[in-house]
Amino acid sequence: MQRAQSTSVDPHLDRNNPAPEPLHPDRWGLTRTEEGLSLEGRSLARLCDRWGSPLFVVHAARLEGNVRRFQRTPPGRARGAEVFYSYKTNPVPAVLQRLWQLGIGAEVVSPYELWLALQLGVDPGRIIYNGPGKTRSSARAIVENDLLLVNFNHREEIGLVAQAAAELGKRPTVGVRVATSESWSGKFGVPIAGGQALSAYQEALSHSSLRVVGVHAHRGTAIGDADTLDRFLREVLGFCDALHAKLGLAVELLDLGGSLTVPTVLPLDASPLPLAEQIRRRLSIEAYLDAVVGQVEDHFRRAGRTPPRILLEPGRALTGDTQMLLCRVSSLHATGEGPEHAILDAGENLAHILHREYHEIFHVERWGDPAETAYTLDGPTCSPMDVLREGVRLPRLRIGDTLAIMDAGAYLVSFSNSFCFPQPGVVMLEEGRETLVRRAETFADMIDRDACAEAVSR
Ligand SMILES: Cc1ncc(COP(=O)(O)O)c(C=O)c1O
Incomplete structure (x- = not known):
């Protein structure tokens, strides 16, 4: 397997294994282009621009x-x-x-x-x-x-x-x-x-x-x-x-x-x-x-x-490996102690299973650059539990950067919830064509079943 430099691995896995080998995006058919990681010629960052972030992508x-x-x-x-x-x-x-x-x-x-x-x-x-x-x-x-x-x-x-x-x-x-x-x-x-x-x-x-x-x-x-x-x-x-x-x-x-x-x-x-x-x-x-x-x-x-x-x-x-979750950095927050916090627009509301499982995470725009900075990847919800990964090393992040959470095709959508934020859309990518197979939840969808829903202007 080709050695990748852009990501590092969860510290849990590191305990007995000081230098585990990160995985290469080509395992999932991803290639590096001028626009960052791409699948079937479609830039993952552009997919988010077009369909919104976060976004599930089915291959x-x-x-x-x-x-x-x-x-x-x-x-x-x-x-x-x-x-x-x-x-x-x-x-x-x-x-x-x-x-x-x-x-x-x-x-x-x-x-x-x-x-x-x-x-x-x-x-x-x-x-x-x-x-x-x-x-x-x-x-x-x-x-x-x-x-x-x-x-x-x-x-x-x-x-x-x-x-x-x-x-x-x-x-x-x-x-x-x-x-x-x-x-x-x-x-x-x-x-x-x-x-x-x-x-x-x-x-x-x-x-x-x-x-x-x-x-x-x-x-x-x-x-x-x-x-x-x-x-x-x-x-x-x-x-x-x-x-x-x-x-x-x-x-x-x-x-x-x-x-x-x-x-x-x-x-x-x-x-x-x-x-x-x-x-x-x-x-x-x-x-x-x-x-x-x-x-x-x-x-x-x-x-x-x-x-x-x-x-x-x-x-x-x-x-499991036929889907990924794309998300973006909403905010960066340095506390002066430990790794900087990167607050993403997807967290345990969409990827709860990352509390128990190691999934590869790629920096979409700059995969392959030196993974020089350690981050805690937090979700956006107001819950102290909403931490996806601690101590992950990535190329320097900026607000708006895209991350790809791999192997998101099992038990992410099923356990997703609308806690504080609506749920994302799902796009199927087929022979380079993008089809929106589930639109993102709207605010109105979130109250659609409630008694006051008619009274709220949409
Ligand atoms: C009865 C049954 N069959 C199949 C499955 C699928 O399991 P897995 O995703 O581990 O293959 C489950 C999930 O727990 C299950 O409860």
Whole structure:
């Protein structure tokens, strides 16, 4: 990897690693031009001039590239996996619609997300319904729509959906979300350990209104390397064996959830490895897919049973690196102590996840100049929590300069809020063309649902 000089890395990552290597913009297809960093010939600074700052920018070619990587059939295998995008990861309808046009189904967790998928024209047979918030009324909506798969988050949901199915004369295809020993637990899923998941299946099988052929295992905790993936798969496959041996259940739909990481996004905890090495060791989409398909298929063939269809629900790995957040320096504030504060027009209101994750940040106009100054990057809201990054070294900043926060395509838009400031627009960049796919929120939008809204002049 080419060495870049323009940015430095979060001090959290620095703890055991005095000289981690910053990443180069060409990883994301960015090039340096006279107007600063550009994508497909479009200057990022000009994008902000035209559409306003802050601004989310979707890179359509990269989105399609990631889709194709997930859809590929691993070498030597008859088929790959079926892919369902986790809607909550980046709920921009134009992105979701594009994913559907490219053949990606929908993984939804609420009546709103189900409604949205149907509005976007997603075939109900390509929708998976998950989530811990099912109610009597959502159970009816789920059952009425004849979805590909409904996964029970916990045992108590089984009766709810079974009753809705019986009342509506339907027989939905269902599975149970199981929790492996390293998965998120508590609210999420039924632990395999202690036989809890098996007994949930026993209960599900006792309802004639349910077609129980699915297993759902979303790990939740990150799958960043081959060993973690291997442990996860072995535990889930062992559970499939137990279902077959103890309950005679042949799994037809094996839903392995999401959790694959984006290589260039790292957790903000100490790591003894240099940044570039950490990234190199992280599983690519291809390596993940090869391992999943290979391990599942080989396991079932060895056991003399028909391999199930493999369903995946990627969120961050599919869209994380396909979007960036552009923002500008509103103000500079030197306190005389520690790094100067650069107050940006985007903060935790749009990029809350930066409190937990390292994302590369580029100085758009002067990437490549010496990173001579340390800054604390603050957001604009009146909250002491609104700090995006401390101690980042950048070329000298001026008011109005543009920064690009990379890998903004997962859990930024979803967790954005209108605290003090309206939310930004979203532009899709495709073959050099810019399309505004979500206009920025206006002040009037922010009070549109309020009783006094008519009285306010717009
Ligand atoms: C059930 C389910 N599937 C898929 C995902 C997507 O996860 P990720 O973005 O880690 O791939 C999530 C997100 O937490 C989820 O809850």
